[in-house]
Amino acid sequence: MRKIEVRHGGILEKGAIHTYELFRLTIDSVRYMFTRPSYFDTILEQMYQIGVRSLSIVLLTCFFTGMVLALQTGYQIARFGAKVYIGVVVALSMVRELGPVLTALVVAGRVGAGIAAELGSMQVTEQIDAMRAMATNPVKKLVTTRLIALLIMLPILTIIGDIVGIVGGMLISLYSLGLDFSFYKSTTIQALALQDIFTGLAKPVVFAFIIALVGCHLGLSTTGGTEGVGKSTTMSVVTSSILIFLFDFLLVKIFFLMFETG
Amino acid sequence: MIHLKNIHKSFGNAEVLTGVDMQIDEGQTMVILGKSGSGKSVLLKLILRLMSADAGTIIIDDEDTTTFTEEQMVPVRKKMGMLFQSAALFDSINVQENVAYMLREHTGMSNREIEDRVEEVLSFVQLSGVQEKMPSDLSGGMKKRVALARALAFKPRYLLYDEPTTGLDPLTAKTINELIRNTQEAHDVTSIVVTHDLISAFYVGDRFALIRDGVVSFSGTPDEFKASTDPFIVEYLACGREYN
Numbered sequence: 001m002r003k004i005e006v007r008h009g010g011i012l013e014k015g016a017i018h019t020y021e022l023f024r025l026t027i028d029s030v031r032y033m034f035t036r037p038s039y040f041d042t043i044l045e046q047m048y049q050i051g052v053r054s055l056s057i058v059l060l061t062c063f064f065t066g067m068v069l070a071l072q073t074g075y076q077i078a079r080f081g082a083k084v085y086i087g088v089v090v091a092l093s094m095v096r097e098l099g100p101v102l103t104a105l106v107v108a109g110r111v112g113a114g115i116a117a118e119l120g121s122m123q124v125t126e127q128i129d130a131m132r133a134m135a136t137n138p139v140k141k142l143v144t145t146r147l148i149a150l151l152i153m154l155p156i157l158t159i160i161g162d163i164v165g166i167v168g169g170m171l172i173s174l175y176s177l178g179l180d181f182s183f184y185k186s187t188t189i190q191a192l193a194l195q196d197i198f199t200g201l202a203k204p205v206v207f208a209f210i211i212a213l214v215g216c217h218l219g220l221s222t223t224g225g226t227e228g229v230g231k232s233t234t235m236s237v238v239t240s241s242i243l244i245f246l247f248d249f250l251l252v253k254i255f256f257l258m259f260e261t262g
Numbered sequence: 263m264i265h266l267k268n269i270h271k272s273f274g275n276a277e278v279l280t281g282v283d284m285q286i287d288e289g290q291t292m293v294i295l296g297k298s299g300s301g302k303s304v305l306l307k308l309i310l311r312l313m314s315a316d317a318g319t320i321i322i323d324d325e326d327t328t329t330f331t332e333e334q335m336v337p338v339r340k341k342m343g344m345l346f347q348s349a350a351l352f353d354s355i356n357v358q359e360n361v362a363y364m365l366r367e368h369t370g371m372s373n374r375e376i377e378d379r380v381e382e383v384l385s386f387v388q389l390s391g392v393q394e395k396m397p398s399d400l401s402g403g404m405k406k407r408v409a410l411a412r413a414l415a416f417k418p419r420y421l422l423y424d425e426p427t428t429g430l431d432p433l434t435a436k437t438i439n440e441l442i443r444n445t446q447e448a449h450d451v452t453s454i455v456v457t458h459d460l461i462s463a464f465y466v467g468d469r470f471a472l473i474r475d476g477v478v479s480f481s482g483t484p485d486e487f488k489a490s491t492d493p494f495i496v497e498y499l500a501c502g503r504e505y506n
Contacts, residue, residue, distance in 0.1 A: 037367075118354075121353075122352075125348055125350060125353075126346045126347075126348050126350035127350050127351075127352055127353070129307070129312045129346065129350065130344070130346055130350035130351075130352070131352075132310075132312055132332070132339070133310050133312060133339060133342070133344040133346075134339065134363055134364045134367065134412075134416075135335070135336045135337075135339035135340045135364070135367070135368060136363075136367050137332060
């Protein structure tokens with residue numbers, strides 16, 4: 001675990017050092033995915049902590065978002081006689097954009113902050129040093145395991161979030177806007193192309209890297225005792241959220257270029 | 263044998279170590295003394311390469327580890343046990359798993375063998391039966407003893423103690439001192455003890471090294487330390503007597 005000492009540099013210098021260390025951490029944690037030991041039990045435990053325990057908040061967020069989306073767009077486009085397209089709007093919005101981004105933001109808030117706080121506490125109480133002193137690689141043991149868990153669980157959570165959002169939108173469309181179930185179902189299925197599913201699932205993979213690595217990096221670089229842990233936790237949520245929005249934009253641009261129609 | 267040659271270490275603009283030379287022979291217990299912030303604990307971290315020296319050479323068992331990578335340090339670290347000042351027990355796992363940590367990481371021992379070894383080292387530190395407790399349920403002295411058991415579990419050749427009695431009441435501190443001495447005798451380990459506690463130093467130490475102004479200003483036996491006419495050492499000893 002290489003670290004550069006942050007001395008009295010300005011904000012740009014510190015930013016550059018953090019970026020470099022984050023880059024190194026990314027390379028190392030990916031490299032350690034293919035080395036022994038595999039820490040299979042730790043990965044399973046993290047999958048439970050990260051994935052299963054985030055399920056309820058993801059379900060709530062996506063369900064209500066789907067309902068609000070149907071309500072807002074439904075009443076607006078009804079004025080143009082286009083109410084029948086609500087299913088298309090909800091499905092495309094959820095699968096392409098809202099499902100991946102909202103799920104990632106919720107997980108960044110719950111899991112990313114938790115990772116930064118846990119690793120930050122371990123750092124300031126010398127537990128990371130103890131781990132290294134006992135000939136264990138903390139990046140392999142703590143970062144790679146969390147990264148793998150997030151790479152598996154975030155796409156799964158996103159798929160569930162997409163489905164629940166579409167169901168939320170459907171309920172509003174059926175019971176509030178008076179659409180027919182079979183019509184809603186067929187327009188939704190027709191609206192979704194393979195590329196939508198691909199773009200919707202590529203995003204959570206990138207977001208998983210952001211949440212895991214930002215949380216781990218900020219946790220492992222914590223200094224300044226419990227106050228430092230608080231700062232790392234807050235920084236983790238803020239940085240992850242900004243990077244999620246930034247990379248969402250970049251990915252959409254790339255997907256547009258790849259598929260032309262986006 | 264651990265040999266430190268001309269070790270330098272700075273933090274920002276503060277030069278902490280400016281040319282430390284020290285040799286710790288096999289089977290010896292070296293006590294490192296010095297004022298707070300003199301770089302005593304830094305020396306232990308440099309030996310384990312938890313941080314790297316700005317200049318100088320660290321030789322462990324005839325191997326120059328100064329520029330070793332994390333991977334290269336694995337076999338070196340397996341020979342060592344470290345008792346951290348804060349005990350540094352993993353607070354998310356119980357005592358059993360803390361003590362078993364290195365056994366699970368680096369051996370193919372069965373659960374039964376690991377349990378037996380954990381019981382053995384916990385008995386040695388007089389803490390049998392606490393395997394299921396979490397670190398947060400332990401007192402400061404118990405944490406240090408569990409940390410010592412954890413350090414001993416992998417049968418290290420070198421034990422590094424960072425202020426083992428700091429923050430403990432005199433009776434618990436005495437127990438820890440006895441354990442350090444017993445460990446050296448029973449397990450034939452080479453030890454480095456960083457401490458402020460002169461009672462502890464005289465109880466466990468075979469040799470003393472005093473870090474002052476970034477260098478080793480005294481190195482010798484406890485008796486030579488006591489007999490020194492260096493004004494700093496005289497004052498250091500006098501302050502120790504005053505409070506003890």
